[in-house]
Amino acid sequence: MATKTLLVTGASAGFGAATARRFARAGWRVIACARRADRLQRLAAEFGPNVHCAAFDIRDEAAMQAALDAIPAPFRAIDVLVNNAGLALGTERAPHCDLAQWRQMIDTNITALATLTHRLLPTLIERRGAIVNISSVAGTYPYTGGNVYGATKAFVTQFSLALRCDLHGMGVRVTSVEPGMAETEFTLVRTGGDQAASDRLYQGAHPITGADIAETIWWVANLPPHLNINRIEVMPVAQSFAGFQVARDS
Numbered sequence: 001m002a003t004k005t006l007l008v009t010g011a012s013a014g015f016g017a018a019t020a021r022r023f024a025r026a027g028w029r030v031i032a033c034a035r036r037a038d039r040l041q042r043l044a045a046e047f048g049p050n051v052h053c054a055a056f057d058i059r060d061e062a063a064m065q066a067a068l069d070a071i072p073a074p075f076r077a078i079d080v081l082v083n084n085a086g087l088a089l090g091t092e093r094a095p096h097c098d099l100a101q102w103r104q105m106i107d108t109n110i111t112a113l114a115t116l117t118h119r120l121l122p123t124l125i126e127r128r129g130a131i132v133n134i135s136s137v138a139g140t141y142p143y144t145g146g147n148v149y150g151a152t153k154a155f156v157t158q159f160s161l162a163l164r165c166d167l168h169g170m171g172v173r174v175t176s177v178e179p180g181m182a183e184t185e186f187t188l189v190r191t192g193g194d195q196a197a198s199d200r201l202y203q204g205a206h207p208i209t210g211a212d213i214a215e216t217i218w219w220v221a222n223l224p225p226h227l228n229i230n231r232i233e234v235m236p237v238a239q240s241f242a243g244f245q246v247a248r249d250s
């Protein structure tokens with residue numbers, strides 16, 4: 001079988017790093033993208049010439065284009081795009097949120113994801129490839145303090161389904177992966193580096209791991225070519241749903 005190629009964003013941590021490792025271990029060529037070049041270099045050191053590192057801020061359109069232009073020839077035939085880079089910032093209710101943080105989530109989780117997808121569509125269509133978008137349960141189930149983060153993930157899910165329509169008949173698979181609580185650097189980033197808050201959230205909850213989601217992505221991307229997983233929602237057994245809230249006159 002010819003060697004296949006994965007491009008994964010957010011490959012310096014969490015789901016993205018685990019996904020890069022999962023595919024590289026299986027012999028795929030991996031284009032690993034993120035801002036932290038040192039983390040990407042560690043991946044390259046682990047797997048050798050089958051990993052190409054592309055260090056850029058995904059919100060910077062010119063940097064994204066330069067990174068795509070710099071992809072070495074053997075890596076150019078991209079078969080699978082995993083749009084994973086993303087973040088939540090803050091847990092406050094909307095009136096107390098920082099607008100700059102809202103903008104950063106929109107720029108990263110929505111604008112950059114759509115831009116990269118647009119850039120790679122011609123290749124993915126030519127390869128009859130696959131797009132795996134990392135959404136979240138937060139895009140389906142609203143929770144207090146989820147505001148713009150949840151809304152960005154609703155975009156990711158709906159964009160994935162819409163791409164299925166637009167790519168109809170072209171043999172390109174599109175999947176929205178929608179994880180629940182997973183222990184990565186996600187909460188550290190969300191809380192501005194509060195390790196204790198992150199530890200408290202995951203303690204005793206047996207959360208999803210990066211490797212769990214990497215395995216899900218691997219399965220989705222390696223099914224027989226006539227099958228498409230449209231959406232897949234994955235939660236820890238320990239996490240479920242809470243009810244509505246009611247504000248009463250006092």
Ligand code: NDP
Pocket residue numbers: 009010011012013014015016033034035036037039056057058059084085086087088108134135136137178179180181182183184185186187189
């Ligand atoms: P991590 O914080 O561990 O990883 C996030 C990755 O995104 C990092 O590699 C980071 O790289 C990259 N990233 C963030 N901003 C940028 C940017 N501006 N430019 C380039 N890369 C960027 O979190 P997760 O692995 O948990 O998150 C991965 C995805 O999964 C996100 O989209 C998140 O919303 C989603 N998700 C997470 C869940 C969870 O509970 N953990 C559950 C459901 C979905 P770097 O900082 O080096 O640039």
Ligand code: 8X3
Pocket residue numbers: 135136137138146179180181182
């Ligand atoms: C991350 C999952 O529930 O923390 O997308 O929003 S949650």
